[in-house]
Amino acid sequence: MANESTRSKLAARMTHPVSRPLAIVYRWVDERMGINDLLYKTLYEAVPRRGAWAYTLGSATLIIIALQIVTGMFLLWSYVPSTTEAWESLNFLERHNEFGAIVRGMHLWGAYVLLLVIGLHMVRTFVSGSYKKPRELNWITGVILFLLVLGLGITGAMLPWDQAAYWTTIVTTHVLSYFPGLGHWLQEIWRGGNQVGPVTLTRTFAIHIWLLPALLVPLIVVHLYLLRRHGEHGAWINYRGAREEPDGEAAAPLVHAEPPYPAVPSDPGYAVPDDLDEFFPSQVGKDSIVSFALVLLIFVMAVVVGSPLEAPANPATLTYVPTPEWFFLPLDQLLVQFPQAWMIAVGTFAIPGLASTILILVPFLDRSPDREPWKRPQLMVPALFTLLFLIFEALLAVNRLFNL
Amino acid sequence: MRDLLTLAPHLTPVSISTGVAVALVGVLMLLHIQFAGFQQGGAMLVTLFDFLGMVRKDERQTRFAHGMVKSMAIAFAFGGALAIFAVMILFTGLWSHFWVKLLRIMFWPLVIEAGAFALEIMALYTLYVGWERLGRVRPLRIGLGLVLTIDLFVQMLMINVVASYMLTPVGAFNLPLLLINPTLIPLEVHRLIGNVAFVGALIAIVAGVRMLRARTPEQRSYADWMGAVGAATAISFTALQPLVGWEYAKEIQLHAYASWYTMMLGGLSVAFLFQMFLLGLILTAGIFYFWRRVRTGGLRSPTLALCAVLSLGAWLLGSTPASLAWSYEQVFAANANVPIWNGGLLIPFGQMIPWKLTALVTFTFVSITAVTVFLREVSRDHLRWGEARRHQALALITMGVAVSLIMALMGFIRENGRGPFLITNHMLVNQQQNFRPPANNGPALGGIPAGPSLILGG
Numbered sequence: 001m002a003n004e005s006t007r008s009k010l011a012a013r014m015t016h017p018v019s020r021p022l023a024i025v026y027r028w029v030d031e032r033m034g035i036n037d038l039l040y041k042t043l044y045e046a047v048p049r050r051g052a053w054a055y056t057l058g059s060a061t062l063i064i065i066a067l068q069i070v071t072g073m074f075l076l077w078s079y080v081p082s083t084t085e086a087w088e089s090l091n092f093l094e095r096h097n098e099f100g101a102i103v104r105g106m107h108l109w110g111a112y113v114l115l116l117v118i119g120l121h122m123v124r125t126f127v128s129g130s131y132k133k134p135r136e137l138n139w140i141t142g143v144i145l146f147l148l149v150l151g152l153g154i155t156g157a158m159l160p161w162d163q164a165a166y167w168t169t170i171v172t173t174h175v176l177s178y179f180p181g182l183g184h185w186l187q188e189i190w191r192g193g194n195q196v197g198p199v200t201l202t203r204t205f206a207i208h209i210w211l212l213p214a215l216l217v218p219l220i221v222v223h224l225y226l227l228r229r230h231g232e233h234g235a236w237i238n239y240r241g242a243r244e245e246p247d248g249e250a251a252a253p254l255v256h257a258e259p260p261y262p263a264v265p266s267d268p269g270y271a272v273p274d275d276l277d278e279f280f281p282s283q284v285g286k287d288s289i290v291s292f293a294l295v296l297l298i299f300v301m302a303v304v305v306g307s308p309l310e311a312p313a314n315p316a317t318l319t320y321v322p323t324p325e326w327f328f329l330p331l332d333q334l335l336v337q338f339p340q341a342w343m344i345a346v347g348t349f350a351i352p353g354l355a356s357t358i359l360i361l362v363p364f365l366d367r368s369p370d371r372e373p374w375k376r377p378q379l380m381v382p383a384l385f386t387l388l389f390l391i392f393e394a395l396l397a398v399n400r401l402f403n404l
Numbered sequence: 405m406r407d408l409l410t411l412a413p414h415l416t417p418v419s420i421s422t423g424v425a426v427a428l429v430g431v432l433m434l435l436h437i438q439f440a441g442f443q444q445g446g447a448m449l450v451t452l453f454d455f456l457g458m459v460r461k462d463e464r465q466t467r468f469a470h471g472m473v474k475s476m477a478i479a480f481a482f483g484g485a486l487a488i489f490a491v492m493i494l495f496t497g498l499w500s501h502f503w504v505k506l507l508r509i510m511f512w513p514l515v516i517e518a519g520a521f522a523l524e525i526m527a528l529y530t531l532y533v534g535w536e537r538l539g540r541v542r543p544l545r546i547g548l549g550l551v552l553t554i555d556l557f558v559q560m561l562m563i564n565v566v567a568s569y570m571l572t573p574v575g576a577f578n579l580p581l582l583l584i585n586p587t588l589i590p591l592e593v594h595r596l597i598g599n600v601a602f603v604g605a606l607i608a609i610v611a612g613v614r615m616l617r618a619r620t621p622e623q624r625s626y627a628d629w630m631g632a633v634g635a636a637t638a639i640s641f642t643a644l645q646p647l648v649g650w651e652y653a654k655e656i657q658l659h660a661y662a663s664w665y666t667m668m669l670g671g672l673s674v675a676f677l678f679q680m681f682l683l684g685l686i687l688t689a690g691i692f693y694f695w696r697r698v699r700t701g702g703l704r705s706p707t708l709a710l711c712a713v714l715s716l717g718a719w720l721l722g723s724t725p726a727s728l729a730w731s732y733e734q735v736f737a738a739n740a741n742v743p744i745w746n747g748g749l750l751i752p753f754g755q756m757i758p759w760k761l762t763a764l765v766t767f768t769f770v771s772i773t774a775v776t777v778f779l780r781e782v783s784r785d786h787l788r789w790g791e792a793r794r795h796q797a798l799a800l801i802t803m804g805v806a807v808s809l810i811m812a813l814m815g816f817i818r819e820n821g822r823g824p825f826l827i828t829n830h831m832l833v834n835q836q837q838n839f840r841p842p843a844n845n846g847p848a849l850g851g852i853p854a855g856p857s858l859i860l861g862g
Contacts, residue, residue: 316755377779392593
């Protein structure tokens with residue numbers, strides 16, 4: 001870890017303005033807002049040294065969410081949430097706006113990459129047992145964030161009001177009607193009546209740009225606050241607990257621990273990583289490289305592949321085959337497997353609902369102190385089955401849809 | 405040479421009865437499937453255990469991976485010879501019409517298949533011969549194992565393209581549709597899982613036999629550990645089969661209804677019922693092993709006991725026939741389409757929905773639970789390797805033999821479900837032996853021109 005003088009130099013380099021007038025302004029603002037202190041708190045923190053590249057996924061998620069907000073704001077300048085003009089406005093953006101197609105493409109590919117990165121981040125957290133005491137709430141907020149991003153994905157897919165969007169809206173709002181007891185009521189609320197129409201699009205738009213982000217942003221703040229409060233856990237390879245050393249030796253690092261370690265209450269063997277590194281510049285550097293690579297990937301995909309815009313919505317068509325977004329393929333396939341109509345609620349609500357609840361409750365289901373994956377088969381084995389199940393379902397769905 | 409050619413019939417197949425041809429090819433291919441399955445599942449386990457051995461510094465896992473490579477190299481010699489014999493002698497000699505047509509349609513998948521076969525030889529024998537030397541750079545050896553795994557995955561995918569096309573050739577005018585036909589992915593997933601389960605079962609058999617014949621504590625300990633690995637692998641992967649098998653059957657129902665009917669309600673329904681019986685036997689024997697092995701370790705596990713009871717119940721339910729006849733046609737013919745207690749031939753508890761479906765769902769959840777509980781006890785070091793009893797070894801052998809049988813049976817059902825076709829709706833089995841090529845460019849496959857234009861997607 002760096003000493004105080006190193007920190008001061010780094011902070012000075014970061015915060016020193018380029019000219020005297022700016023320095024005066026900066027000092028004036030800093031005296032009132034405490035920017036230097038904030039930067040210290042934000043940038044200087046001990047993080048586990050080993051496995052650092054795996055810990056970049058969280059910050060990459062944050063950067064891509066920021067990218068989604070920015071590209072979304074640009075799209076709002078042109079998009080008109082009306083059944084008669086939504087498609088037209090996006091068609092104008094795609095064909096007549098200089099950078100419209102790229103921005104729209106980045107919003108789409110950003111969503112795809114975001115889901116992948118969040119998924120990987122969750123897998124990393126799960127495998128390393130980072131959800132354990134005292135980080136249970138980090139995990140719970142993370143799972144809720146993932147579900148919210150899924151919600152943003154599906155509502156976003158409905159907005160272009162092309163054939164794909166229209167039939168996605170039809171299917172999604174129809175599936176809602178199978179919710180036991182409240183189904184038709186919920187469907188009417190979303191659709192704004194019995195049929196999909198202008199009100200449906202307006203409400204979906206409101207959910208996409210207001211309701212879900214209004215839940216997402218505060219949760220991100222809470223997630224980051226909790227991360228800072230308890231520190232990055234990393235993986236079992238950083239801890240003495242994994243090596244089953246005597247209590248006395250395991251407790252020794254506690255004496256020399258740097259903030260935010262030890263996170264309290266913690267299992268002694270996993271309270272303080274053996275070898276620490278600076279968040280800035282070491283971890284920030286790695287985070288920046290991964291985030292930049294992902295943003296570059298999103299940009300390249302936006303330019304090369306772009307974002308499809310099918311023909312305008314046509315409720316009278318008899319030939320269009322609706323296909324779900326790739327991240328809903330397992331759920332789509334699950335529906336097909338239920339042989340009778342009354343069972344659809346099992347595939348659409350019971351199983352996904354149960355799976356989401358179990359996912360949220362993971363920290364309370366696995367209360368053993370072990371962090372190594374092979375010492376936690378009670379969770380790793382069902383999780384592996386679930387992952388295999390999701391992959392197989394997605395593959396089977398692709399095969400089925402390809403042959404429709 | 406010229407004399408020989410003039411003496412040869414005009415490229416007609418060797419004159420032999422259809423029944424004998426079917427039997428010869430059938431037996432050979434069922435054997436080949438077992439060898440190929442062993443290679444494919446084995447490569448995955450070699451790579452996994454070599455990796456685990458490195459990460460966990462566990463010599464036993466490395467030894468296991470090495471043992472698998474040696475077994476694969478020996479098995480490959482025989483399995484490869486079978487495949488070559490099948491292609492060079494049986495297909496070309498007995499079913500040349502079918503083989504030439506198939507080769508013209510499936511040219512590229514079969515070329516890739518042959519290429520993957522060549523790569524398999526190089527990768528497998530390099531691992532076999534250079535295991536110790538490659539061990540000096542462990543990631544390299546693991547990487548080579550990964551190459552072999554991917555290669556065998558591609559190899560199986562290509563042959564599944566052919567096999568699934570023969571069952572559901574729905575996109576014959578469009579090359580991508582022809583390759584990615586409705587049953588390709590379900591078959592691929594089904595066999596991928598099945599192959600790993602099969603290897604686990606073979607390991608369990610070997611471990612069971614070794615347990616019974618072990619003379620030293622070290623031999624007993626290793627065999628006991630190997631048995632646990634085999635059983636956990638076999639049961640874990642078999643647990644997924646009901647779901648994937650259901651999906652596979654659903655696609656067959658949608659795209660090759662006659663085959664589906666034959667398998668589920670027609671002449672092969674008895675074979676299918678026997679398959680349910682074997683599935684129940686595999687899972688019940690495996691779960692029984694888990695339960696008793698944990699008990700031998702001095703632990704009482706009510707969860708495992710409950711799993712064993714539930715599995716037994718699901719086995720009985722799943723194996724109950726739907727009627728007291730070979731097929732539904734016989735039930736209808738006898739005008740006995742009512743339950744047995746009303747004087748008919750139907751047994752309502754043998755119906756697929758909801759009873760067999762309930763049994764399948766129970767199998768899945770019970771198996772996953774049992775594997776999880778067993779591995780939890782293993783991870784807590786509650787089992788001392790080498791303590792396994794004789795009846796546990798017998799349970800492992802029973803489970804392994806049942807998996808081997810079900811592999812052969814599934815191949816038999818799949819290949820005979822198409823009957824009387826070799827390629828559904830396009831080519832009959834009995835067209836092979838009495839086929840005479842016409843003078844023009846060759847007959848169409850049921851009206852489908854099978855030539856280079858099709859291969860190129862034209």
